[in-house]
Amino acid sequence: MNKKGLKDQDNRFRRIWVKLNRNKTALFGSTLIVIYFLSALLAPVLYPGSPSAPNLIRSLEPPSLEHPLGTDELGRTILGRIIHGSRVSLVIAVGVIMVGLLIGVPLGLISGYYGGKIDFGIQRVTDMLLAFPGFLLALALVAVLGVGLKNTITSIGISMVPIYIRLVRGCVLAIREETYVEAARAVGTRDAAILFRHILPNVMVPITVQTSLGMGTAILFAAGLGFLGIGVQPPTPEWGAMLGSARAYIFNAPHVATFPGIAIFLAVLSFNLLGDGLRDALDPRFKI
Amino acid sequence: MLHYVAKRLLFTIPVLIGISLLLFFMLRMLPGDPAQVLAGQMATPEEIQTIRQQLGLDRPIHIQYASFLGRLARLDLGLSARTQNPVIQEIWARLPNTILLAMTAISLACLFGIPAGILSAVRPYSWIDYIVTIAALFGISMPVFWLGLMLVVVFSVILKWLPAGGTGGWQHVILPSITLASFVVAFIARMTRATMLEALSQDYTTTARSKGLTEKTIIIKHALRNALIPIITVVGLQFGLLLGGAVLTETVFAWPGLGRLIVDSILARDYSMIQGTILIFGLLYTLVNLAVDLIYAFVDPRIRYD
Amino acid sequence: MSSQTKPLLSITDLKTCFHTLDGVVNAVDDIQFDVYPGETLGLVGESGCGKSVTALSVLRLLRCPPAEITGKICFENRNLLELNSEEMRNIRGKDISMIFQEPMTSLNPVLTIGEQIAEAARNHKRMTRQEAWRWAVEMLRMVQIPGPNTRARDYPHRLSGGMRQRAVIAMALSCNPKLIMADEPTTALDVTIQAQIMNLMVHLKEEFKTAIVLITHNLGIIAEMASRVIVMYAGKIVEEAPIQELFKDPRHPYTKGLLGSIPVIGRKDKTGRYLQEIPGIVPSPLDMPVGCRFNPRCPKVMDRCKKEEPPMVRQGEHRRVLCWLEA
Numbered sequence: 001m002n003k004k005g006l007k008d009q010d011n012r013f014r015r016i017w018v019k020l021n022r023n024k025t026a027l028f029g030s031t032l033i034v035i036y037f038l039s040a041l042l043a044p045v046l047y048p049g050s051p052s053a054p055n056l057i058r059s060l061e062p063p064s065l066e067h068p069l070g071t072d073e074l075g076r077t078i079l080g081r082i083i084h085g086s087r088v089s090l091v092i093a094v095g096v097i098m099v100g101l102l103i104g105v106p107l108g109l110i111s112g113y114y115g116g117k118i119d120f121g122i123q124r125v126t127d128m129l130l131a132f133p134g135f136l137l138a139l140a141l142v143a144v145l146g147v148g149l150k151n152t153i154t155s156i157g158i159s160m161v162p163i164y165i166r167l168v169r170g171c172v173l174a175i176r177e178e179t180y181v182e183a184a185r186a187v188g189t190r191d192a193a194i195l196f197r198h199i200l201p202n203v204m205v206p207i208t209v210q211t212s213l214g215m216g217t218a219i220l221f222a223a224g225l226g227f228l229g230i231g232v233q234p235p236t237p238e239w240g241a242m243l244g245s246a247r248a249y250i251f252n253a254p255h256v257a258t259f260p261g262i263a264i265f266l267a268v269l270s271f272n273l274l275g276d277g278l279r280d281a282l283d284p285r286f287k288i
Numbered sequence: 289m290l291h292y293v294a295k296r297l298l299f300t301i302p303v304l305i306g307i308s309l310l311l312f313f314m315l316r317m318l319p320g321d322p323a324q325v326l327a328g329q330m331a332t333p334e335e336i337q338t339i340r341q342q343l344g345l346d347r348p349i350h351i352q353y354a355s356f357l358g359r360l361a362r363l364d365l366g367l368s369a370r371t372q373n374p375v376i377q378e379i380w381a382r383l384p385n386t387i388l389l390a391m392t393a394i395s396l397a398c399l400f401g402i403p404a405g406i407l408s409a410v411r412p413y414s415w416i417d418y419i420v421t422i423a424a425l426f427g428i429s430m431p432v433f434w435l436g437l438m439l440v441v442v443f444s445v446i447l448k449w450l451p452a453g454g455t456g457g458w459q460h461v462i463l464p465s466i467t468l469a470s471f472v473v474a475f476i477a478r479m480t481r482a483t484m485l486e487a488l489s490q491d492y493t494t495t496a497r498s499k500g501l502t503e504k505t506i507i508i509k510h511a512l513r514n515a516l517i518p519i520i521t522v523v524g525l526q527f528g529l530l531l532g533g534a535v536l537t538e539t540v541f542a543w544p545g546l547g548r549l550i551v552d553s554i555l556a557r558d559y560s561m562i563q564g565t566i567l568i569f570g571l572l573y574t575l576v577n578l579a580v581d582l583i584y585a586f587v588d589p590r591i592r593y594d
Numbered sequence: 595m596s597s598q599t600k601p602l603l604s605i606t607d608l609k610t611c612f613h614t615l616d617g618v619v620n621a622v623d624d625i626q627f628d629v630y631p632g633e634t635l636g637l638v639g640e641s642g643c644g645k646s647v648t649a650l651s652v653l654r655l656l657r658c659p660p661a662e663i664t665g666k667i668c669f670e671n672r673n674l675l676e677l678n679s680e681e682m683r684n685i686r687g688k689d690i691s692m693i694f695q696e697p698m699t700s701l702n703p704v705l706t707i708g709e710q711i712a713e714a715a716r717n718h719k720r721m722t723r724q725e726a727w728r729w730a731v732e733m734l735r736m737v738q739i740p741g742p743n744t745r746a747r748d749y750p751h752r753l754s755g756g757m758r759q760r761a762v763i764a765m766a767l768s769c770n771p772k773l774i775m776a777d778e779p780t781t782a783l784d785v786t787i788q789a790q791i792m793n794l795m796v797h798l799k800e801e802f803k804t805a806i807v808l809i810t811h812n813l814g815i816i817a818e819m820a821s822r823v824i825v826m827y828a829g830k831i832v833e834e835a836p837i838q839e840l841f842k843d844p845r846h847p848y849t850k851g852l853l854g855s856i857p858v859i860g861r862k863d864k865t866g867r868y869l870q871e872i873p874g875i876v877p878s879p880l881d882m883p884v885g886c887r888f889n890p891r892c893p894k895v896m897d898r899c900k901k902e903e904p905p906m907v908r909q910g911e912h913r914r915v916l917c918w919l920e921a
Contacts, residue, residue, distance in 0.1 A: 133528025254441040261434030269429035491699040499714040500687035589749040
C-alpha cells in the first residue's frame with residue numbers, strides 16, 4: 001500500500017516535470033526569471049558606480065558602444081539604470097507578495113475554516129476592497145499614504161490581499177468537507193494543526209500559481225505608479241519612473257522610452273509564462 | 289426584474305458608504321495637513337487656521353464625516369483645493385471623455401478578442417492557436433503606458449499619421465483606445481479560448497455533432513452561446529482593469545478624463561477631488577457589474593430575476 | 595435474423611486507441627459484429643469495457659488525435675471510416691443517431707427543446723423553420739410529452755429527468771434514422787421512469803422500424819428489449835448469443851459471472867447466497883494481463899489462459915465465445 005502511494009507520488013512529479021518541459025514557453029519564462037534575478041543580485045558588479053550620477057554633457061545620446069542603450073536626459077547610461085532598476089522592481093515585487101501572503105493567506109484560512117461571523121466580516125471588507133479593481137485600489141492607497149518605495153509596496157501589497165483571501169477561502173471551503181479533514185477533527189486535532197498540516201498544503205498549488213502571476217502584476221503596477229510620478233521617486237532608477245521622465249523627450253529621443261519598457265515587459269512576461277506553465281502542470285483538471 | 293434592479297442599486301449604497309468611510313478617515317488620519325498644502329509654504333499660521341475653519345477641518349472628525357455624507361446625498365462633493373471649482377462639476381466635465389475612451393476600447397477588445405479566442409479554441413495546438421496564445425500573453429505582460437508611448441513614436445513621430453495626444457476629432461481617439469484595448473483584448477481572447485474549449489468538450493456539443501450539424505452551427509449556436517456567459521463576466525471585470533488602465537492611458541495621451549484628474553489631484557494633495565473621483569470610479573464599476581448581471585438573464589435562460 | 599438479410603452495419607477489425615501521456619490505451623481492441631435492419635442488439639459489459647467508445651467510434655465522434663480508429667465500419671456498404679467529414683455529417687442524425695446517457699448534460703442548456711429537435715430536421719430534411727418547428731412538436735407528442743406545444747418552447751432545465759430523456763429520444767428519432775446507438779439510455783433515471791422510457795423505446799422501435807444498438811450494463815433491460823447480445827470485457831468481445839440462449843446457457847466464465855450477479859429471488863448458489871460476485875477488478879487498460887484478459891478473475895483459469903490469447907470459437911450462426919474452455 002505504502003509502496004503504491006510512493007509510486008503515485010513519483011508519477012505525479014514526473015507528470016508535472018514532463019508537462020513543464022513540454023511547455024517550452026514556461027521554460028523560456030523560467031530562464032528569463034533567472035536572468036532577471038541575476039541582474040538584480042549582481043547589479044553593483046555588472047554596473048559599478050552610481051546609476052543616478054548625472055553627466056549632462058552626454059545627455060540623450062543614441063545607443064553606442066560605450067552606452068549600448070544610449071543615455072537619458074541627464075546623460076546617465078540607460079543600460080546601467082535598467083540593471084539597477086531590476087533590483088528596485090525585485091524588491092517591490094517580493095515586498096508586495098510578502099504583504100499579500102502574510103495578510104491574505106491567514107485571513108483567507110480563518111475566513112474559510114471558521115465561517116460564521118468572522119467570515120462574514122472579512123468577506124464584507126474584501127467585497128469593499130474588490131469594489132476597486134487592482135490598480136485603482138493601489139492608486140487610491142497611494143493617494144492616502146503618499147509616494148515613495150515603502151508606500152508603493154504597501155499600497156500594491158494591500159491591493160493584492162483581497163485576491164489571496166478569496167483564493168484561499170475558496171480552496172478551504174472545498175477542502176474543509178473532505179473526509180480526511182473530518183477525520184482529523186474527529187480525533188481531536190487542534191484547529192491550528194489542522195489548518196497548517198492538512199489544509200495549507202492543499203492550497204499551496206493555487207497560491208504558487210497566484211504568486212507567480214502576482215509578481216508580474218506587482219512589477220506592472222509599480223511601474224505604472226512610477227510612470228504617473230506617484231510611485232518610486234527619481235533619481236532612484238525605477239523602470240516606470242524612467243519611462244515617465246522619458247515621455248518629455250519622445251519626439252527627439254525615442255530610445256530613452258523604448259528600453260525601460262522592454263525591461264518591464266520581459267520581467268512581467270517571464271512571471272506570466274511561469275505562472276501559466278505551473279497552472280497547466282499542477283492543475284489536475286488540465287489533462288493532456 | 290425592475291424589483292431586482294432596485295434591490296441591487298440599494299445594495300450599492302452600503303458599499304459606497306463603506307468606501308467613503310475608509311477613504312475619509314484614512315485621508316484625514318495620515319500625516320500632511322491639507323490646509324497647509326492649500327495655503328502654500330509661505331502662509332502664516334493664521335492664514336492656515338482660516339482655511340482650516342473654512343474647510344471645517346477644525347471640527348471633530350465624526351462631525352466632519354456626517355456633514356460630508358449629508359453633502360454627498362445632495363451630490364455636493366465639496367470644492368477642489370487646486371482649482372476652487374466644485375468637485376462634482378470637474379468630474380462631470382471629464383466623465384464623458386473617460387466613458388468615450390472606455391467604451392471604444394471595450395468594443396475594440398470584444399471585436400478582436402472574442403473571434404481570436406474562438407479560432408484558437410476550435411483548432412487547439414495549431415499555428416493559429418499559438419499565435420493567439422502568444423499575442424495574448426504579450427498583451428497581458430505589456431505595460432499599457434509603454435505601448436502608448438511606442439504607438440506615439442511610430443504613428444505620430446515617424447509616420448505623422450495621428451496626433452500624439454489631446455482631444456479633437458476622431459483621430460485623437462484612435463491611439464488611446466488601441467492602447468487601452470490592448471490589455472483587455474488579451475484577457476478576453478484568453479478567456480474566450482478557455483471557455484470555448486470547455487464548451488466544445490461538453491456532452492451537448494457531442495449531441496449537436498451526433499445530429500449531423502455543421503461545425504459552424506456547433507461552434508456558434510451551441511458552444512458560443514454557452515461560453516458567452518463567463519465571457520460576459522470577464523468583460524465586466526475587465527471594465528475595472530480598463531478604468532485602471534485609463535489612468536495611465538490618459539496620462540500618456542494628455543486625455544482630459546477622470547484618470548488624469550485623479551493623478552493630478554494626488555500630486556496636488558487635493559483631498560476633496562481624490563475622494564470624489566475615487567467614489568465615482570467605485571460607482572461606475574458597481575454599475576457595470578449590475579449591468580453584467582442583467583445581461584446574464586438574456587443569455588442564460590436558467591437565470592431569472594424575480 | 596436469418597443470414598439472407600444483409601447487415602445494416604457491419605464492423606470488422608475495429609480498433610480504437612487513445613494516445614495519452616502514460617502510453618497508448620486500447621479502449622476497443624479488434625472487435626467485429628453486425629447489426630441487422632430493425633433488430634435490437636444488446637451490448638453489455640462493465641463500465642470501461644469499451645462499449646461507449648464503440649458507439650462513439652461508429653459515429654466518429656471521438657477527437658482524433660488523441661483517439662485513433664482503424665478497421666472497417668460498413669454502413670449500407672459504405673465504410674464510414676473512409677468518408678470525408680461532409681459525407682459523415684450527412685449520416686449523423688439522419689441515418690444513424692445517438693441517445694446519450696445523461697439527459698442532464700446532453701441537452702444544450704441555452705436552447706429550447708423544440709429548437710434542438712427542429713434543427714436536426716431542418717438540417718437533414720430541408721424543412722423551413724415553421725415546418726421544422728411543427729415537426730418538433732409532433733415528435734414531442736410521439737414521445738408522449740404532455741402539452742408538446744408549450745413544452746417545445748421550454749428550456750431543458752424546466753423539464754424533469756424523464757421528460758428530458760424523452761426529448762433526447764425525440765431528437766434522435768426526428769429524422770427517422772435506420773440505426774440508433776443508445777448509450778445507457780436509462781441509467782441516469784429513476785427505476786419507475788426507466789420502465790416507462792424502455793416501453794416507449796420498444797413502442798417507437800416498432801413504429802419507426804429502427805435498428806437499435808442498446809448499450810448498457812443492465813442485463814434486465816437487455817432481457818426485455820434485445821434479440822441478440824454481445825458481451826464485452828476489457829475492449830474485447832467475449833461472447834455473442836441470441837438472448838434466450840445467453841440467459842439459458844452462458845458459455846464464457848465472465849458472462850456466467852455477470853448473470854450470477856443478478857439476484858433472483860428464491861435461487862441461491864452453492865454457498866447459500868443470493869448474489870454471486872466476480873472477484874477482482876477490471877484490469878487497467880495500460881496494464882493488460884498476458885493471455886486471456888479475464889484470467890486473473892476467472893474461476894476456471896488454466897495455465898494456457900495466462901500465456902496465450904484465447905481464440906474466437908464460432909458455435910453456429912449467431913454464437914461465438916472467446917475462451918480456451920470452448921476451443
